Amino acid sequence: MSIPGLLSERAIILAPRGRDSQIAMRILDEAGYLATVAHDLFELVKELSSGAGLAIIADEALRNSDIKPLLDLISRQPAWSDLPIVLMTHHGGPDHNPSARMGNLLGNVTFLERPFHPATLVSLVVTALRGRRLQYEARARMEDLHESEGRLQNALKAGRLGSWLLEAEYLKLTCSDITKSHYGRNEQDTFNYDDWLAAVYFEDQPRMQSALQRSLDTGVDLIIEYRNVWPDGSLSWVDVRARAICGKNGLVSSLAGVTSDITERKQAESQLRRLNETLEQQVEERTSQLRHKEDILRQSQKMEAVGQLTGGIAHDFNNMLTGIIGSLELIRRRLARGSIEDLNSLIDLGVTSANRAAALTHRLLAFSRRQSLDSKPVEMNHLVNAMDELLQRSVNESIHLQLRMASDLWTAEADPNQLESALLNLVLNARDAMPDGGTLVVETFNQQLDRSFTNAHENLLPGDYVVLSVSDNGCGMPETVISRAFDPFFTTKPIGQGTGLGLSMIYGFSKQSHGHVSIKSEVGRGTTVQLFLPRFKGLADEAEQSFQSNAVYAENGETVLIVEDDPHVLLGCQQALALEDIASEGVSSAEDALKRIGDNFAGIVISDIRLPGIDGLELLSRLKARDSSLPVVLITGHGDITMAVNAMRDGAYDFMEKPFSPERLVDVTRRALEQRGLAREVWALRKQLAERDSLEGRIIGRSPAMQNLRALITNVADTSANVLIEGETGTGKELVARCLHDFSRRKDSQFVALNCGGLAESLFESEIFGHEANAFTGAGKRRIGKIEHAHNGTLFLDEVESMPVNLQIKLLRVLQERTLERLGSNQSVAVDCRVIAATKSDLNALSKTSQFRSDLYYRLNVVTLELPPLRERREDILQLFEHFLQLSSLRFDREPPTLDRQTSSSLMSHDWPGNVRELRNVAERFALGLPAFKQAGTVSENQSLGFAEAVEAFERSLLSEALQRSGGNLSQASQELGMAKTTLFDKVKKYGL
Incomplete structure (x- = not known):
């Protein structure tokens, strides 16, 4: 119960002897504090019960008095209250004062020795009231908390929601009575964590325990519905939801949640599903009956409409038929007499009448909405x-x-x-x-x-x-x-x-x-x-688009197969195509067409829809199942929009309605033949690309060393093992690294290549590890390093022996911990990339002389692939040269020159210090018409190269020879050529050296 403000902060003074009470009263009054004087202990207890901020008691008022009522009052204080008491004494302080024992009994006591200064008393009162106010605030918070808990409990009861708490460390479960009732337990029954898991229906236990463990491990909310078994064996459904509470260490300390019984909802959903199933059946039966009655009504209306229609259009059709029959009869008679004059007018009359009949049919079908627009x-x-x-x-x-x-x-x-x-x-x-x-x-x-x-x-x-x-x-x-x-x-x-x-x-x-x-x-x-x-x-x-196009004729085995059971229509189609030099053949059924069309059929199919036996739509489906790129043109006597849309959706190339003109037939056929030809070209190109993308198409060579290399790549590619590739300059180390990437599960992610020998030491750390904005002078914005760029992919470190030793330690840590810190940052970034390193040096020997860290060497050297120099696999030279010659000729848009015996002999006898890279450069020179082994810059006089091509060939040869002399060392080659190292590196990348 709250105490009015004035009473709650007043001071009750008990000093029955002398003038102490009056003096204290006057001091507090002058200081602005409310005070009341009690004349005896009984009155003091009464005033304190009405409310007070503190009590000021002279020690003589307690001596030889029954203080039990006062002690009872103090002991009965609520948890939030601790009444401050100022005990006025004469001497001795709190320890040696004869009233010290009394202070221990009263609790929250402060001693005031007499005589006292007014400021001392006021200070003690201010301190006591400050503490009392804090007690009142605690009381208010406790009352609010109690009311809030009451509202929560009422809400939970109203919603039939149970509450529970699971402590993560000891898996201690505390739950409300409502939660127990959701599991068929009474209020007095125990219900711990083991009881909870045992109550879950066995089919739902794996799902429930998995969700619970995930919440405990990751802190995600727990939301799950499952069945539980009550003690009487019955099943009920419960909805369990909880939120994780994390401790100071960031780990989940407990789960606090609610439960609700959803058995009735689940039963209602089940009944609703059964009702829907029954309702669908009832609706289906009712719909079927209505459809049947509608069909009967529609049929009767059709019969009535036919009767009305006959009188309206029979006259027009008879007139048109008269024109057609009459003109044809006159033509026959004139031809029988040998008279061919003025036949064009009779032909025009017949064609005009036929077109009028077709137009009338077209309008009738349009009226019935069966004619496609x-x-x-x-x-x-x-x-x-x-x-x-x-x-x-x-x-x-x-x-x-x-x-x-x-x-x-x-x-x-x-x-x-x-x-x-x-x-x-x-x-x-x-x-x-x-x-x-x-x-x-x-x-x-x-x-x-x-x-x-x-x-x-x-x-x-x-x-x-x-x-x-x-x-x-x-x-x-x-x-x-x-x-x-x-x-x-x-x-x-x-x-x-x-x-x-x-x-x-x-x-x-x-x-x-x-x-x-x-x-x-x-x-x-x-x-x-x-x-x-x-x-x-x-x-x-x-x-205004024109349908005229360049004529496409059937060639290279392309055939137009016409499937038509009407011999007159079949003959007309074949003659129309023959006039345009398009080869065709005809069959009268879909069965015959399926027998005629084999796996290597290179043509197209034109088929009527209405055929005896298998119809044209079924034929389309079977042909598309065999060859999805086969163009199939469907024709019909009375198509509608729905039929046309369905046919095109099922894969028909085009849809034509009878009657159609010969020009329309020829145009559709030509376009279909053109598509067929393009599709077969694409198929052939894809086949070539597939062969080229195979490992045998990329790692070329029949020598045992290359066969063994391909086998190792196949075994190692789809693993996460780091690989070290050893080989001389120009042996194809990056190609092998790319194959390891392309034939692994990481192939859809980045392949990031970095030449360690092409970077200045001052830029190396930023290039490979990245940096934050303003990490150093000139770093205007964040840059992602090569390692982070290769996340989920492959990082290729070429010439790894050139990496500065101080950065090898940092790389080793990244490989071990799978995290990195960008330059200028203290935040770790998780990375997952496979590292493939390549070297032309002996890293084992370098590690023994401290030029390369031995621990990094062993980390990189999980698997070693050794690439033999070209001089040690001479049986591959001519095959490689022919491969590079074809690529170079395609690049320079020239016919590949014939390889003569002298050049072949030179190729086989050459020592190839530059290995495969040198062989490729020789093939490019040969493709350009230059002598394979002529010195750089001496172009044969009988060759007519353009200026740009000649300059490019000269520069490539010059750079290649400088690299060969320097053993692939970019720094030494740049000094020899008088060229900046970065410029040389760019040109090496440009020419593929």
């Missing part, structure tokens, strides 16, 4: 202007046709043939609506549709659209007609004058084009139909 960029103004003459002829003289074209019209994206058909249909409808004449306006303009408009229409997105509008001032349409205008076969025209498909096909065309069509009409005033087509987002000039 050939969408492309369309300049609508150009299309309308091109149709101006046709439109003028389609309307009578009493109708005035106006074209209003927007000057800044966007490019539309649509099928131009379907767009022409839609425009013609709209103009004819407008003509029929004005039997007595009038004005017909064809207009184009740009329109932006916002979301408020598109949301009211299905499958229409906001954005830019190009609008084709056809308006008339004819009779107009009532709402009842407008509502059915897009219905198939609905027409207000007499039988035989219309099929009722015009606006339906326009509606289908707009939806397939991701556009929109609208009708606005008023009876007696006219009608406006607007067709919205999406704006083309690509480059406008794509609309």
Whole structure:
């Protein structure tokens, strides 16, 4: 219970004899402190019970008195309270005063000898009250903590959450009663760590213990759900969550967490899954029934539609067939009579009628949305202007046709043939609506549709659209007609004058084009139909792309295999390809095609989809399983967008619909043949690259030494062992190091090469270990060293014997501890790289003379690969020379010269002090037309080298010979050539020396 502020800090004074109480009272009053005088011990206890900051008691008031009530009051103080008492005495101090024993009984006592100075009393009171205030603050914190714990416990109880604490060192578990109940235990039952683990269901124990151990080891939060077994054998689900508490050493000292029983949730989830499974089955059955009824309804509607359609289109088809049959019959008769004059007009008549029939079929399929669109960029103004003459002829003289074209019209994206058909249909409808004449306006303009408009229409997105509008001032349409205008076969025209498909096909065309069509009409005033087509987002000039390309013919065994069961279509396709000198052969079934196509088939396949037995789609699947790069072109008599998309997704090269022109067939075939040829070239190049990337293609040589070297590389490459490569200058030490990297599990990480002999000693530490910003003069920013750059990869140290001895110690520490410190930093950076070192010296001998640290030598020398000099494997010289000659000829874009007997003899007899590097330089000179062993700078007079090539060849030879004389020592070679060491190092890298 809190004590009011004034009472809690007052001083209670008990000095019954003399004037001490009055003096103390006056001193404290003048100092601004509240004080109360008690006349006896009973009154003192009473006042202290009401609240006080301290008590000032004269020792004579306690002598020969019953102080038990005072001692009881002091002993009953709460944990936070320790009442300060100032005991006024006459002499002796705290140790020798007769009242010293009383001080031990009262506890928190301070002695004040009389007579006392007022300042002394005030100082003691100030100190006592300061301590008392701290006690009050501790009380407040304890009360807050108690209230907080109470709220937490209430919240845990409300949420049925149990709490627990696991001490990491001794695995001591402390848990609440609710947690025990989650494991089927009563409040009085013991439940320790072993009981906890034993309660976990055996199938979940490995997962639970792994998660718990991970939290104890790493400090990550523990979040896991698992089953536990209650003492009665029943199973329940529990959700356990905890957070790690770390000690001062940074290690996890304990886990504090909560548990919750989720058995009901798990049971609900299980029931929900079963319900979903049952629901899916019920929905599937219901859907199947609805689908069956829809099929029946759709079939009846189709039968009704066929009846309506017959009267509308039979007349048109008969007219077209009459033109085709009549023209062919006349041609046959004239040929029988030997008359070939004017056959072109009859042929044109037949072709025109056939094209009209095909166009009608195309429109019918477009109406049914089974005809795929050939969408492309369309300049609508150009299309309308091109149709101006046709439109003028389609309307009578009493109708005035106006074209209003927007000057800044966007490019539309649509099928131009379907767009022409839609425009013609709209103009004819407008003509029929004005039997007595009038004005017909064809207009184009740009329109932006916002979301408020598109949301009211299905499958229409906001954005830019190009609008084709056809308006008339004819009779107009009532709402009842407008509502059915897009219905198939609905027409207000007499039988035989219309099929009722015009606006339906326009509606289908707009939806397939991701556009929109609208009708606005008023009876007696006219009608406006607007067709919205999406704006083309690509480059406008794509609309004018030509399909003409350089002719590609079947060659090198390439064959066009045509799979078609209709002999007339098969013959037509073969003849069309033969006219373009494209070889082809035909089969009538997919089974025959599979027998014909072997593993080495180099051609392409053109197949009909509808075939007896295996259809074209299945044939496509089987052919792609054999050879994924084989182009397969599918053709069909009535394809739709879905079929085309599925075919292309399954790997078809192209998709053509009948009827198609010979030009279309030839164009697709040529492009497919071209792709086939490119694919086979890529395959051949990949095969060559694979052979070149093999170990035999990189470490060239048939000698026993090279065969043994390749075997060692194979055995060592995929290990983490450090490797030391020993060999003379030019024997290919870096190539071997790269092979060790490329054939290891580190191949996808960095291969970092460092030539220790090419670095100045002052730069070596920064180059290999890196440095922080401002670590030394000129270090403007942080630099990652070679070792850190090779993390997870391979570090190659060439000429390792040149490394300064003082830095060898630092490198040894990095290899041992797998950490490094950048120059200017005290922070360790973890590194994991494989170290491959190379030397042309005897490191063992150098270590014995203290020129190279022996401990670093043994660390690097886990595995030793010795590269023999070229003079010791002469059987490899001609093979290596031929390899380098081919590479050099390819580099200089020249035909490789023939190797004569004299040059071969010189190659075999030469001592090759520069080893493989010298051999490569000789091959490059020979590829350039220079004598293989002629002195540097003496180019043969009969060779016509360019100035740059001659300078390059001279410089390469000069540098190579200087390096040979110096034994590969860059410092000595740079002094001999009068060239800076860094410049020489750059040129060595440039020429691959």
